[in-house]
Amino acid sequence: MTMVAIEKKPQKxxxxxxxxxxxxxxxxxxxxxxxxxxxRFVARIMGEKTILVGTPSCSAPVLNGxxxxxxxxxxxxxxxxxxxxxxxxxxxxxxxxAGIEGNVVCFTGDGCASDxxxxxMSGAAERNEKMIYICYDNEGYMNTGxxxxxxxxxxASTSTTPSGAVSQGKTTGSKNLPMIMSMHxxxxxxxxxLSHLDDYAEKLAKAKEKxxxxxxxxxxxxxxxxxxxxxxxxxxQVCRAAVRTNYFPxxxxxxxxxxxxxxxxxxxxxxxxxxxxxxxxxxSEDNVKSLQAKVDKRFKTxxxxxxxSSYPG
Amino acid sequence: xxAPIAKSTKVITGNAAAAYAAMLCRPDVVSAYPITPQSExxxxxxxxxxxxxxxxxxxxxxxxxxxxxxxxxASMAGARAFTATSSYGLVYMYDAMFNTAGYRAPVVMVxxxxxxxxxxxxxxxxxxxxxxxxxxxxxxxxxxxxEILDLTIQAFRLAEDYDIQLPVIVNYDGYYLSFLAEAxxxxxxxxxxxxxxxxxxxxxxxxxxxxxAQGCGSHGIGLGYVELRRKHMDAMExxxxxVDDIDTEFAKAFGRxxxxxVEEYKTEDAEIVLVTSGSAAGTARAVVDAKREAGMKVxxxxxxxxxxxxxxxxxxxxxxxxxxxxxxxxxxxxxxxxPLYQEVKAxxxxxxxxxxxxxxxxxxxxxxxxxxxxSMIDNIQSAARGESYEEVTWLP
Numbered sequence: 137m138t139m140v141a142i143e144k145k146p147q148k149x150x151x152x153x154x155x156x157x158x159x160x161x162x163x164x165x166x167x168x169x170x171x172x173x174x175x176r177f178v179a180r181i182m183g184e185k186t187i188l189v190g191t192p193s194c195s196a197p198v199l200n201g202x203x204x205x206x207x208x209x210x211x212x213x214x215x216x217x218x219x220x221x222x223x224x225x226x227x228x229x230x231x232x233x234a235g236i237e238g239n240v241v242c243f244t245g246d247g248c249a250s251d252x253x254x255x256x257m258s259g260a261a262e263r264n265e266k267m268i269y270i271c272y273d274n275e276g277y278m279n280t281g282x283x284x285x286x287x288x289x290x291x292a293s294t295s296t297t298p299s300g301a302v303s304q305g306k307t308t309g310s311k312n313l314p315m316i317m318s319m320h321x322x323x324x325x326x327x328x329x330l331s332h333l334d335d336y337a338e339k340l341a342k343a344k345e346k347x348x349x350x351x352x353x354x355x356x357x358x359x360x361x362x363x364x365x366x367x368x369x370x371x372x373q374v375c376r377a378a379v380r381t382n383y384f385p386x387x388x389x390x391x392x393x394x395x396x397x398x399x400x401x402x403x404x405x406x407x408x409x410x411x412x413x414x415x416x417x418x419x420s421e422d423n424v425k426s427l428q429a430k431v432d433k434r435f436k437t438x439x440x441x442x443x444x445s446s447y448p449g
Numbered sequence: 450x451x452a453p454i455a456k457s458t459k460v461i462t463g464n465a466a467a468a469y470a471a472m473l474c475r476p477d478v479v480s481a482y483p484i485t486p487q488s489e490x491x492x493x494x495x496x497x498x499x500x501x502x503x504x505x506x507x508x509x510x511x512x513x514x515x516x517x518x519x520x521x522x523a524s525m526a527g528a529r530a531f532t533a534t535s536s537y538g539l540v541y542m543y544d545a546m547f548n549t550a551g552y553r554a555p556v557v558m559v560x561x562x563x564x565x566x567x568x569x570x571x572x573x574x575x576x577x578x579x580x581x582x583x584x585x586x587x588x589x590x591x592x593x594x595x596e597i598l599d600l601t602i603q604a605f606r607l608a609e610d611y612d613i614q615l616p617v618i619v620n621y622d623g624y625y626l627s628f629l630a631e632a633x634x635x636x637x638x639x640x641x642x643x644x645x646x647x648x649x650x651x652x653x654x655x656x657x658x659x660x661x662a663q664g665c666g667s668h669g670i671g672l673g674y675v676e677l678r679r680k681h682m683d684a685m686e687x688x689x690x691x692v693d694d695i696d697t698e699f700a701k702a703f704g705r706x707x708x709x710x711v712e713e714y715k716t717e718d719a720e721i722v723l724v725t726s727g728s729a730a731g732t733a734r735a736v737v738d739a740k741r742e743a744g745m746k747v748x749x750x751x752x753x754x755x756x757x758x759x760x761x762x763x764x765x766x767x768x769x770x771x772x773x774x775x776x777x778x779x780x781x782x783x784x785x786x787x788p789l790y791q792e793v794k795a796x797x798x799x800x801x802x803x804x805x806x807x808x809x810x811x812x813x814x815x816x817x818x819x820x821x822x823x824s825m826i827d828n829i830q831s832a833a834r835g836e837s838y839e840e841v842t843w844l845p
Contacts, residue, residue: 185659189522200667211657213525214666216544219518222510226478226522226530227657229506233477234527238659256518259511 152337155180159208163198168368170330170358170375171195174272177333178243179208181340182268186239187211189224191253193245194279194360195272211238217248221260221269228267239268239344246273246287250313261320264350268343271313272358282363286311290430291423292415294363299418309430314355315437318389323350326388326397329357331375335386335397346390357384365414377409382435393445394438406431451475452502456637463626466594466633467533467559467619468493470601472503473641474557477528480508480519485571486623487535487561513538517545517558524554524616525665527656529605532556535623536563536570539577543584549616550585551681552665555608555654556616558586559601562727562778563623564813572814573623575727576779578755579788585681587617587688588755590726592712594631597621599705600753602641603695611651612687620755622778624814625728636703644702685757692754693762710759712751715741716766719748721829724763724793725776726752729810729817733776736822747826758792764799772804772833774825778811786841804832810844821845 158179165172171194179186188210190200198207200214215223220242228240242257249257249271257269276294277283284294290309293299297306318325324346328336336356343352359374361367366374378384379398383406386398406428410416419427454473461469468490471479479498481491497503506523510516513534520530534542539560549556564574578588589604591597597619604617621627657665668674693709700706714734716722725733730751740747750766752759767773775794777787784791790807797805808825811817821844832838 187657187659200664209662211659211661212664212666213522213657214664215518215521215548218514219521219545219548222515222518223522225508225510225515226480226519226524226528227526229478229508229519230523230526230528231659233506236526236659255511256515259515262511263509 152181152341155183158184158210163207165194165198166362166368168361168371170360170371171272171274173330174356174358175199175243177330177336178241178270178340179210181337182239182241182344184209185237186241187213187227189213189215189220189227189240189242191215191217191220191244191248192279193248195243195245199243217244217252218256220244220248220253221257221265221267224267225260225263225265228265232266239347242267242269244271245278246271246275246313247277247285250287250311251285258320261317261322261351261353264322266347266350268347268352268354270354270356272356274358274360274363275310276363278360278363287313290427291419293418294415304420304423305415305418312434314353317353317355318394320351321392322353323347324352324388324390327355327357327384327386329375329379329384329386331372331379332386332398339388363415365417366412370412374409374412377404377412380404381406381409381431383409383431385435385438387438387442390448393447394441395445395447396438396442451504451638454635454638456640457635458632459635460630461594461633462489462628462630463594463597463621464489464561464628465493466598467601468497469635470598471531471557471559472497473636473638474531474602474605474645475529476505476531478506478508478520478523478530479532480510480516480530481532481534482510482513482516482538484513484535484538486563486627487533487538487559489627490533490559490561513541514545517542517549520556520558521545521549521552521554524549524556525552525657529609530556531558533559533561535561536565536577539581540565543581546581546584546586548666551668551677553614553681553684554616555614557601557604557608558616558618560618560620561623561627562620570813573625574778574812575620578618578620579779582756585615585685586756587615587685589617589619590753590755591619591621591626592727592730592751594626594629594633595705596707597626598633598635599699599703599707602644603699606645606648606695606698607688607691609648610691611654613684613691614654615684615688620727622728640702644699688757689754689759689761707753710754710762711766712753713766714749714751716748716750718746720746720771721773721826721833722748722750722767722770723774723776723822723826723829724750724752724789726755726789727778729776729778732817732819733822736819736826740823740826745826745830747830752789760796760799763793764796767793767796768800770803772806772829774806774808774829776808776810776817776822776825780809804838805840806832806838807841808844809841815845
């Protein structure tokens, strides 16, 4: 394994930011990629005693040892996109049996989680396996050339749902994956994004604890500057816009109870997000209204669930 | 810890024999999805587990693909892992099977042979095992219920051997063996422990452990990939002699030997030979005896090892024979013959050119009868006499 010096500089921010970075410097992500921050942040809080389970994807070269060298200190297990949660099941079950301590963390994109790896993830959730599944949602297959997934939003232009003379991009909305996972009655589900790192850090720390009880699912909004067509300095701004427009509300759920963790007092119109992204550039006014309606409807469902909840703690 | 299991003789099905064998080998993780005609096996293991007789992690997955990934992941983490499937279930594991073999995870899997095409083809046939030929797994074939138990125990001994470290499939015919009840000698748990103890004296294989900067699952590209494939191939070649050795070890421990890679029956002075595998071999023995009484010098070779293919052992068995027939329970598209026949024919340079005949029988639970085998042997005999013959015959 190739190992470059690990950065140990303490950083400002919450106590979670003080944990050791598990990665080497200068890893092979695109400049400005939100996924790099995501991966580093997850690893920082999970710590060295972690097995990352992943698949061919943007994260594979760095996380799962493409060309047999990974760029971090954690253990890693790579498998096909169909086998992430099931492989992790085998690993975590044996660790429990043998009394081996460590975090078993699936780290995949939305294509794996919402499409081809969904069945096996749903199975692991139903069995309430003691593991953490982190889906970094870049709303499609960004690594293989920006194709649509079932997490791609309405109207997005992708290489398999391109906008054109008679096409306005994807015709249906995205699968509400975190909500679906919460309906599995698992130990803990939360959404997070990179503009709200304190919120994310608390959820990761909670995930670590809750995974001792059962299945944990974290859905992380993780924009792709190449696939979504925005400048490399805008990643965090895109995340923030997604939260402020209620496009991607930050919430958590345990024991069938729901809670919004970052309340948005006056949600901004969806144009504040779509205006930043080239993949929505072609949308007509009507298209934008449709997208806004989908956002509002989805948020309302969440809001109803939250209002009916008595959240623990 | 499993509840103690005493030595006994029980009339049990092939599926139950496999379940007893798996339990006796003390797996850490069992994961499987039910499919006819394998279901009884996983139900039996679930019952053992529920009754506290079998102590393991029993993972009831939502499909075979997950079952295969569970046992591969568990095995890479350090577990002794077992799964079982059949037909479409095996095919549904296909992508993951490349990983299990490529990662050199010593998993043991039972495959209860069943036809794959057609959702109502719930009947015996070996097409499933043929279809996963090149995934890099070792494949063994049992011929009766006792051998199912014995071979499953031997499969753990083989898979986890430090020189091998490959996953192993134990195949047996669906219906003809899965549901056939026979008297089976079930060894005591400490006897099986003793047989597998040698594994503990070998160096420990690498295990994926938290806190250690190690990983698995990437073959890389270029020369790194080539190196791993070559090492995999070399290990596969070592399996041949190891299967013979384990058969001998097993005979010493339990008093039963099956001949290793192949079982020969009356081949020594035989002029013609029928090659087959699985439950059909039992019927074929009876026919060979009858033909011998009628003065025909016929022998039988039963394949027990399908991957790696026992090229050298087969060549020894078949060299000098006047004609050879191969009975297949599956078909090889593109070659218009049976797949085992195709492979036996590839040994021609080792044994010289003699008439070779392919018989396709027993597809989809069509009984391979004594009459069928009798006519096969008659055909081989007339070909040996120099008469004209059909290379490929479909029965019935």
